Amino acid sequence: MKIGILGGGQLGRMLIQEGLKYDDEWFTLDPAADAPCSSISHFTQGRFDEYETVFNFGKGKDVVSIEIEHVDVDALFELKASGIRVCPSPEIIQVIQQKILQKKFYKKHGIPSPQFQIIQNKSEADFPLPFVQKMNTGGYDGKGVQVIRTEGDLTKLWNVSSVLESLVDIEKELSIIVAIGEDGETKTFPVTEMVADPKLNLLDFNICPAHISEEVEKQIADITAQFTKAACSAGLFAIELFLDKEGKVWVNETAPRLHNSGHQTQEGNANSQFEQLCRILKNVPLADTDAMGYSGMLNLVGDENHSGKVMYEGLEEVMKLPKTYVHLYGKTNTKPGRKMGHINVLAASREELMEKLIRIKSMVKVTSV
Amino acid sequence: MKIGILGGGQLGRMLIQEGLKYDDEWFTLDPAADAPCSSISHFTQGRFDEYETVFNFGKGKDVVSIEIEHVDVDALFELKASGIRVCPSPEIIQVIQQKILQKKFYKKHGIPSPQFQIIQNKSEADFPLPFVQKMNTGGYDGKGVQVIRTEGDLTKLWNVSSVLESLVDIEKELSIIVAIGEDGETKTFPVTEMVADPKLNLLDFNICPAHISEEVEKQIADITAQFTKAACSAGLFAIELFLDKEGKVWVNETAPRLHNSGHQTQEGNANSQFEQLCRILKNVPLADTDAMGYSGMLNLVGDENHSGKVMYEGLEEVMKLPKTYVHLYGKTNTKPGRKMGHINVLAASREELMEKLIRIKSMVKVTSV
Incomplete structure (x- = not known):
């Protein structure tokens, strides 16, 4: 199968890495010549937000998907009209890429959002x-x-x-990833807690499963069902949620793609978000998402005082820890706040997980040579 | 790091797939233009059993390794002499690639072999x-x-x-994979049972952990320690063993590389044989190899009546099964007995594992279009 992905960053790279176990041909489009996907796929250097470029890239593919939502949707509508499968649908990408349409979408479908x-x-x-x-x-x-x-x-x-x-009075930031097959089959990953770094406003820790009440689980299940019905599209979606101090869940926003909040599924679940999207794109049955215990993730983000050729301090020590998995994105240069990789961790309890994540955070630093 | 691999088949492909999570550059050498590694690495088309080709390929790499042992060792000796790290050592590759030297090696080091x-x-x-x-x-x-x-x-x-x-009166065929770091650190994977297809003489099922007595485990641990000491080389080695009907363990032969008997480590262990070899090549601490429960593997081998463009019958049904992982090797054409892929399975008991493997075996067939 010829699978085309708009965007050639780390999400695409990890998708293709997983997908190498099937016999598909992967194509990516990205403006950066050294994009993380460039060396492991048929690579086109070009802008994914330009009509002509996207349309030409998509022609002849069996399916076209995205790893970033800021793409030219007109080209996707045109590709769809010409008979090429576009997943997720151009309609839902268009809704999500514009915050105004996204908010109207939640309101229209009775999905709780601030x-x-x-x-x-x-x-x-x-x-x-x-x-x-x-x-x-x-x-x-x-x-x-x-x-x-x-x-x-x-x-x-x-x-x-x-x-x-x-502004929601936030108790916790949560995320749920839902996979929707072409036949409407759905599977979710366990709800994840996202702990953000207030300085960089970039996701910092994931903790899975989230420590939430059954009542909150129920609200999230309802939101997921509402979203799935309203989206009316195959695809993998991350619904970012706020749990407020009164115990009510609100949708912050949705991503129509692989998501940072699902990175720990690589080792933390029977199958990862990347495997799940592979299966959706290949139009084969969805995979089981059972948790293998407690799992967590820590982003490796470029230190604020460093730019240039990347150096990872402390990584060898981290690699000595059991059930600890380093994932780098093939990026040569770091800059402050740039996502360079992540570390996944498995543990037998939430306490052990938190201790490991905090310890690892103190051990590593993304600097430059 | 620039990592060069002699051979571009499925073992190399799965190694690189795993290694994509680190920021290394992978180079492969294989005579087949469409070798499984050709599209995911810097690929040189050429023979790995030719002195000039191997020497030229190896120049400028940080480390040179193999995914097949039938390589020109003279070139590896020369590369080593010129200061390039060769792993495993040319010495041990030379011993293993000649059955006569291999048998003498076992005898010299008191390793039980028929x-x-x-x-x-x-x-x-x-x-x-x-x-x-x-x-x-x-x-x-x-x-x-x-x-x-x-x-x-x-x-x-x-x-x-x-x-x-x-001829050993075989009760069971067993295998143990041992990883040896540059600093002499060693880690083993659990002993695996190999159940062969008598017609094709190709490994068919793996079952892990093997159902063997403590006494047999002890013999295998001793053999592994003897081999590790005698090999005197970093690398990943598969020691293929016979357990005879009297309960004695014999070494059949050793492979100085990734091995079919370790494929189920991809999902069956905290880290796989592929991750372990990555770490050896990168010269970083070895990974933990804890089993995640019972694991097994079934080879997907080309049906004896089919040649040409491959078709996998029954694969979608298999993908519906929980904790079941399909790995194809990116080979376009099948022929009788060709290894085209494998399926890994996890289970809570040996009985469940066997049932799943036998069921899956009856569901899939590698035919041609």
């Missing part, structure tokens, strides 16, 4: 403080999002089309 | 029936080996330099 106001420019802002401003397009890894807490902060408002959203 | 006679031509044969004739060089996957049972069979003797070896 109150919001849509503005086209900052003069329209009329929303109770504190709130979050999310740019309609272009947000990624914490970019394009800011918190407006006080009257004084209002001067910082970006003068662009955006969503203003109530 | 009685034997060395012959240069068939007229020298003077050995009690029944026995096995093993050609000195060129044997692989059951080729170059024949059983001589009767006086009448003696006419079938190959007229080449070979070893005649007592």
